Amino acid sequence: MNRGPTWFNVTSLVLGFAFLYIPILLLIIYSFNGSRLVTIWGGxxxxxxxxxxxDEQLLDAVWVTLRVAALSSLVATVLGTLAAIALTRYGRFTGRSVFSGMTYAPLVMPEVITGLSLLLLFVAIGFERGFWTIMLAHTTFTMCFVAVVVQSRLVTFDRSLEEAALDLGCSPAKTFFIITLPLILPAVISGFMLAFTLSMDDLVIASFTTGPGATTLPMRIYSQVRMGVTPEINAICTVMIGFIAIIVLIASIATKHQETVRRREEQAAAQ
Known part of the structure; x- marks a missing residue:
């Protein structure tokens, strides 16, 4: 017998969503506050x-953050996808345990340790800290998230489609780009979005690996919040929330479209 939702489940769901989204809603509302004091509504x-x-400093921080997030997410998506393919498709190979451990270590590694170790590395090799060190640091800790997402898709992947393409004369590289990649594309996009969000949100690792002229938005906001929250900070946060929401919406529509196309192709093949 299928029972409807109980009062406990509904209450828990409402409280959970309220806890998550009411602070965001208040931030958006108070970004339109006419008063300099964020706790007093001035119209x-x-x-x-x-x-x-x-505000040139804040705009520069936004530009640096977007550049770092876009570039590091792109590199992390490529490397994470390749790592997921290696772990899924090639079974047992020499050094698999070490490779797997190094790939997933940032998942459980405290960000302070990751940031400090990368700082020591850059100092040891004489790499000048700045935009590129932040980008490399973000690529390092977001790649593992992409690998997890893509690997979960590859585990349930029907390899008979690849085998059929290979039997018909396709090379392994061509098979990957025309068969495998389109089918795992939703997972790849999801991994990219996750890496992009984590990069934009990072404060600890960026603080360790930054240099002159490479201040990210979380660092700028944190430095200003220490002096007191202003409506201007609420405004930039609202803009970033809207930007992320638009990207997530576009990614969701693209993923649904990809799934629809895949189902139609499967139905056409079955007929």
């Missing part, structure tokens, strides 16, 4: 969004 105003256009 509706968009002056803090206008002020963002004249």
């Amino acid at each position: 509706f105003s968009t002056e803090w969004y206008v002020a963002l256009l004249h």
Whole structure:
């Protein structure tokens, strides 16, 4: 017998969503606060969004953050996908345990340790800290998340499709790009989005690996919050929330479209 949701389940769900989203909603509302004091409502105003256009330091931090997130996520997606394929397809090979441990170590490694170890590495090799050190650091700790997401898809992948393509004369590389990659593309996109979000959100690792002229948005916000929260900070956070929401929406639509196309192709093949 299929029972409906109980009052306990509904209450737990409502409280959970309220705990997660009410603070975000309040942040968005108070970003339109006309008062300089964020705890006192002074009427509706968009002056803090206008002020963002004249805050060069904050805009520079946003630009650095987006560049780091985009580039590190792209590299992490490529490397994470290759790592997932190696762990899934090649069975037992020499050094598999070491390779697997090194791939997934950042998942359980405290960010302070990761940031400090990367800082010591860059200092030891004489690599000047700045934009590229942050990018390499973010690639290091986001690659493992991409590998986990893509590997979970490859575990349930029907390899008979690849075998059929190989029997028809396709090379392994061509088979990967025309068969494997389109089918695992939703997982790859999900991994990229996760890596992009983690990179934009990171504060600890970026603080260890940054240098002159490479201040990310979380670092800038943290330094300003220490002096007190201002409506301008609420405004930039609201803009970033909207930006992330749009990206997630686009990725969701693309994933659903990909799934629809795949189902139609499977139905056509079955007929």
